[in-house]
Amino acid sequence: MAALRVVLDTNLVLSALVFPGGTTASVRTAWQNQRFVALASSPTAAELMRVLAYPKFSLPREEQEELLSDYLPFCEVVP
Numbered sequence: 762m763a764a765l766r767v768v769l770d771t772n773l774v775l776s777a778l779v780f781p782g783g784t785t786a787s788v789r790t791a792w793q794n795q796r797f798v799a800l801a802s803s804p805t806a807a808e809l810m811r812v813l814a815y816p817k818f819s820l821p822r823e824e825q826e827e828l829l830s831d832y833l834p835f836c837e838v839v840p
Contacts, residue, residue: 764798766797766800767797774799778813779818799832802840806836
């Protein structure tokens with residue numbers, strides 16, 4: 762059986778990454794355990810990178826990159 766392929770809203774991904782103990786933690790665990798394949802396009806990946814850099818999150822560049830590396834490798838890139 763083929764893996765479930767899903768499009769995740771950027772805000773949901775952001776919450777799962779920035780607030781790992783929050784209500785979206787199960788989504789993060791699911792993509793890490795490959796229970797589904799997240800679909801991402803270049804524009805949605807760019808949006809996530811842009812939002813992670815918002816001053817309100819106060820995330821150093823290194824932490825932003827770590828968070829991205831916990832999501833993007835699990836994604837299938839789509840046009």
